Amino acid sequence: MSRKTEREFKVHSYVQYMRDKYDPYRKWLEGENLPVIGGEFVQDVRTLELAPWDRRGGSGAYLVFSDQHVADAYVCEIPAAGSLKPQRQLYEEIVVVASGRGATTLWWDADGPRHTFEWQRGSLFAIPLNCWHEHFNVSGDEPARFVALTSAPVAWELYRDHDFIFNTDHAFRDRFDANVQDLFSQPGKYLTNYYGGILDTNLVSDLREVKLVPREKRGAGTRNMYIHLVGSTMFAHISEFPVGTYKKAHRHGPGAHIYTLDSTGYTMMWKEGEKPKRYDWSEGSVISPPAGYWHQHYNTGHEPAKFVALHASIAVSGGDSEGLEQIDFSEEDSALREMYIRECEKNGVPVQIANSSSGHS
Numbered sequence: 001m002s003r004k005t006e007r008e009f010k011v012h013s014y015v016q017y018m019r020d021k022y023d024p025y026r027k028w029l030e031g032e033n034l035p036v037i038g039g040e041f042v043q044d045v046r047t048l049e050l051a052p053w054d055r056r057g058g059s060g061a062y063l064v065f066s067d068q069h070v071a072d073a074y075v076c077e078i079p080a081a082g083s084l085k086p087q088r089q090l091y092e093e094i095v096v097v098a099s100g101r102g103a104t105t106l107w108w109d110a111d112g113p114r115h116t117f118e119w120q121r122g123s124l125f126a127i128p129l130n131c132w133h134e135h136f137n138v139s140g141d142e143p144a145r146f147v148a149l150t151s152a153p154v155a156w157e158l159y160r161d162h163d164f165i166f167n168t169d170h171a172f173r174d175r176f177d178a179n180v181q182d183l184f185s186q187p188g189k190y191l192t193n194y195y196g197g198i199l200d201t202n203l204v205s206d207l208r209e210v211k212l213v214p215r216e217k218r219g220a221g222t223r224n225m226y227i228h229l230v231g232s233t234m235f236a237h238i239s240e241f242p243v244g245t246y247k248k249a250h251r252h253g254p255g256a257h258i259y260t261l262d263s264t265g266y267t268m269m270w271k272e273g274e275k276p277k278r279y280d281w282s283e284g285s286v287i288s289p290p291a292g293y294w295h296q297h298y299n300t301g302h303e304p305a306k307f308v309a310l311h312a313s314i315a316v317s318g319g320d321s322e323g324l325e326q327i328d329f330s331e332e333d334s335a336l337r338e339m340y341i342r343e344c345e346k347n348g349v350p351v352q353i354a355n356s357s358s359g360h361s
């Protein structure tokens with residue numbers, strides 16, 4: 001890859017000074033006494049080894065990936081017929097259910113209205129900022145697991161105060177009005193005048209059932225949908241690309257965490273000027289491109305590849321008006337394409353992208 005470096009992401013020396021002096025997020029993390037997974041990839045969150053989680057109940061592990069800064073993730077398991085302790089927090093959270101079935105209750109005031117919704121493998125929802133929430137496993141014999149993206153690192157950097165973050169008595173009713181009936185059974189609204197498609201909703205029961213719209217700019221046959229949940233600044237998007245295809249390489253700022261829903265494949269990821277590294281994925285995999293790293297997703301399975309990406313914010317993205325900076329097929333490293341063709345042949349998958357080298361922008 002001989003593209004000129006257009007931008008570099010480095011820790012500013014002021015940020016380093018603040019870390020050396022305070023480091024509130026890391027200190028809090030140590031007190032959680034859970035496994036902390038670094039790097040940028042977990043093969044399968046459904047089988048990831050977890051540890052008992054005293055603060056919340058259940059068991060968990062943190063995913064604190066390289067260079068993310070603006071977000072962290074965690075994996076949590078609720079035992080069969082169990083529940084987690086109620087919690088509220090002054091940071092946002094988006095949840096994807098990896099396995100099992102459960103329910104979540106939300107409320108602002110102890111004697112005020114409560115909302116309970118059910119979830120299952122493939123559900124997506126957000127915890128409204130600072131809202132009390134309690135998760136239950138509704139199955140008597142199967143554990144339930146979810147992976148969540150949070151803005152906890154930002155909250156810790158800003159406030160450095162445990163009591164303020166977890167025990168502030170303020171209801172953000174403009175984000176979540178508990179007096180409105182049926183909040184979680186109302187259908188979402190598909191808005192087509194932004195980004196091609198945004199689903200504005202409170203709950204996605206099954207990510208696999210969300211309507212998608214063409215997004216050819218990212219590669220032939222690619223379809224997607226952005227999802228806005230209960231007034232959160234954090235958001236998600238679903239992407240699907242056909243059998244025998246891959247998406248164009250692109251890069252952006254920190255905070256994106258990708259959870260694979262369907263098919264098998266791999267992602268090539270590299271820092272400008274360095275050798276691409278390969279990550280093989282399937283359902284349950286989470287990959288998080290470090291800020292500014294090129295990454296490219298390849299479908300080698302026999303079904304369309306589908307993932308949901310959880311995002312902290314797009315405020316730090318570069319590229320065009322949609323935060324997109326990508327390498328067109330005509331400019332890509334031919335060795336990467338050849339590798340893809342070989343991988344598809346190994347799997348008996350027909351390659352459909354061979355004539356797309358001029359790109360689809």
Ligand SMILES: [Fe+2]
Nearest residue numbers: 250256289295
């Ligand atoms: Fe990306």
